Amino acid sequence: MGDLLLSSWPWYIAGPLIGLFVPLLLLLTGKAFGVSSSLKHACAATVPGRAEYFRYDWKASGLWNLLFVVGILLGGVVAVQLLGGGGPTGISSATKADLQALGLTEFSGLVPPELFSWSSLTTGPGFVAIVLGGFLVGFGARYAGGCTSGHAITGLATLQWPSLLAVVGFFIGGLLTTYGLLPLLL
Amino acid sequence: MASPRTSTHSSDTRPGLRLADALIYLGMGTIFGILLVKSEVVSWFRIQEMFRFQAFHMYGIIGSAVVVAGASIALLRRIQATTIRGEPISISDKPFERGVNQIAGGIAFGLGWGLLGACPGPIYALIGAGVTPVAVALLSAMLGAWTYGHLKPHLPH
Numbered sequence: 001m002g003d004l005l006l007s008s009w010p011w012y013i014a015g016p017l018i019g020l021f022v023p024l025l026l027l028l029t030g031k032a033f034g035v036s037s038s039l040k041h042a043c044a045a046t047v048p049g050r051a052e053y054f055r056y057d058w059k060a061s062g063l064w065n066l067l068f069v070v071g072i073l074l075g076g077v078v079a080v081q082l083l084g085g086g087g088p089t090g091i092s093s094a095t096k097a098d099l100q101a102l103g104l105t106e107f108s109g110l111v112p113p114e115l116f117s118w119s120s121l122t123t124g125p126g127f128v129a130i131v132l133g134g135f136l137v138g139f140g141a142r143y144a145g146g147c148t149s150g151h152a153i154t155g156l157a158t159l160q161w162p163s164l165l166a167v168v169g170f171f172i173g174g175l176l177t178t179y180g181l182l183p184l185l186l
Numbered sequence: 187m188a189s190p191r192t193s194t195h196s197s198d199t200r201p202g203l204r205l206a207d208a209l210i211y212l213g214m215g216t217i218f219g220i221l222l223v224k225s226e227v228v229s230w231f232r233i234q235e236m237f238r239f240q241a242f243h244m245y246g247i248i249g250s251a252v253v254v255a256g257a258s259i260a261l262l263r264r265i266q267a268t269t270i271r272g273e274p275i276s277i278s279d280k281p282f283e284r285g286v287n288q289i290a291g292g293i294a295f296g297l298g299w300g301l302l303g304a305c306p307g308p309i310y311a312l313i314g315a316g317v318t319p320v321a322v323a324l325l326s327a328m329l330g331a332w333t334y335g336h337l338k339p340h341l342p343h
Contacts, residue, residue: 008224008225008226009221009224009225010225010246011225011242011243011244011246011247011250012246012250013225014221014224014225014227014247015225015246015247015248015249015250015251015254016250016251016253016254017221018218018221018225018247018251019250019251019252019253019254019255019258020254020255020258021214021218021255022255022258022259023255023258023259023261023262024214025214026259026262026267026269026275026277027262027267027269027270027275028210028214028269028270029207029210029211029269030269030273030275032277032278033255035305035306035307035310036305036306036331038306039306039327039328039330039331040331040335042328042331043328043331043332043335047332048335049332049335049336050336051332051335051336051338052338052339053334053335053336053338054332054335064207064211065211067208067211067212067215068211068212068214068215068218069215069306069307069310070212070215070310071211071212071213071214071215071216071217071218071219072215072216072218072219072222072307072310072311072314073215073219073310073311073313073314074212074215074216074219074314075215075216075217075218075219075220075221075222075223075311075314076219076220076222076223076228076310076311076312076313076314076315076316077314077315078216078219078220078314079219079220079222079223079224079311079314079315080223080314080315080316083220083223083224085220085223085224085315086223086315086316087226087229089226089229089231089232090226091229091231091232091234091235091240091241092235092240092241094238094240095231095234095235095238095240095241096231098234098238098240099231099234107231109317110223110226110228110229110230110231110312110315110317111229111230111231111303111312111317111320112230112231115230116230116317116319116320117319118318118319120319121319121322126319128301129301129302129303130302130319130320130322130323130326131322131323131326132298132301132326133298133299133300133301133302133303133323133326134298134302134309134320134322134323134324134325134326134327134330135298135326135327135329135330135333136294136295136297136298136301136302136330137295137298137299137302137304137305137306137309137323137327137330138298138306138326138327138328138329138330138331138332138334139291139294139295139298139330139331139333139334140291140292140293140294140295140296140297140298140330141291141295141305141306141327141330141331142291142330142331142334142335143287143290143291143294143295143334143341144287144288144290144291144292144294144295145280145281145287145288145291146280147295147305147306147307148248148299148305148306148307149305149306149307150280151280151288151292152248152252153248153251153252153255154255154277155280156252156256157251157252157253157255157256157259158256158259158277159256160279160280161282162280162281162282162285162288163280163288165285165288165289165292166288166289166291166292166295167292168289168292169288169289169290169291169292169293169295169296170292170293170295170296170299171237171296172289172292172293172296173292173293173294173295173296173297173298173299173300174233174236174237174296174297174299174300175237175296175300176293176296176297176300177237177296177297177298177299177300177301178234178237178238178300181297181300181301182300182301185301
């Protein structure tokens with residue numbers, strides 16, 4: 001049991017448990033599961049600027065989401081400090097070979113240190129991955145009206161047509177990066 | 187008799203700000219964060235594996251989550267379940283105009299997801315997991331959301 005807890009969790013355990021968050025949140029709190037609106041609430045709470053988009057009572061509609069994402073951060077701490085999380089990732093040998101062909105050499109953590117370290121932040125590839133990547137995730141999620149949780153999980157689970165469109169967009173973008181941008185970057 | 191503490195407490199009883207609620211949100215977030223790390227959804231390598239269609243792992247996670255969430259919501263609707271406080275449960279439909287924002291925003295999001303290897307949930311979990319440079323990505327994502335908020339009136343939807 002202890003070993004099972006400490007090794008990485010297979011999809012058929014983690015996936016259904018993640019799915020249960022949607023009804024559980026609804027039953028306990030009446031809130032619809034989603035993460036990227038936390039970015040909107042964080043802007044509304046700190047630097048709303050002149051945008052109509054950020055003029056609303058963020059405490060009433062967004063505080064729950066901000067607490068939820070603080071929890072996610074704490075969960076990351078618990079998973080690594082107490083539950084043996086943090087890598088190496090058990091990726092397929094085909095993926096490893098592809099990434100090695102692109103020049104990545106270090107596979108012992110959750111991210112390639114060539115891109116995701118403080119020293120890489122000032123290199124071109126690191127800056128693009130972290131700063132441009134982060135910007136596009138925030139901008140795109142808000143433009144699309146949700147991210148993987150709100151669209152791909154809550155939206156698809158409730159058979160919403162806009163969510164299917166968004167998920168198609170996610171994959172078009174992801175494939176463009178994987179086959180177009182990354183080979184240029186690495 | 188009203189001390190500052192009790193007046194704070196009375197404002198805490200407004201809907202959405204109760205202490206018990208706050209603990210539920212924090213606790214559920216924590217469990218979600220543990221799941222994201224322990225199932226390796228936060229791994230940049232896993233996202234690459236997904237976009238290269240080289241393993242079932244990510245599809246299994248998202249697919250089974252959708253099925254479980256969908257079946258549970260169908261059940262909740264069928265039995266007309268209410269929240270534990272007796273409020274009706276409703277999931278508002280995602281707004282839809284011509285679908286331009288879902289596609290264009292979706293593609294922008296996907297480009298970023300491929301680069302960063304993390305969508306918003308994993309961004310928070312990775313910071314907690316000790317991959318601290320991702321804190322810069324979080325600020326950048328906030329700037330992205332801020333930029334969208336200001337450009338919204340000028341963007342096609």
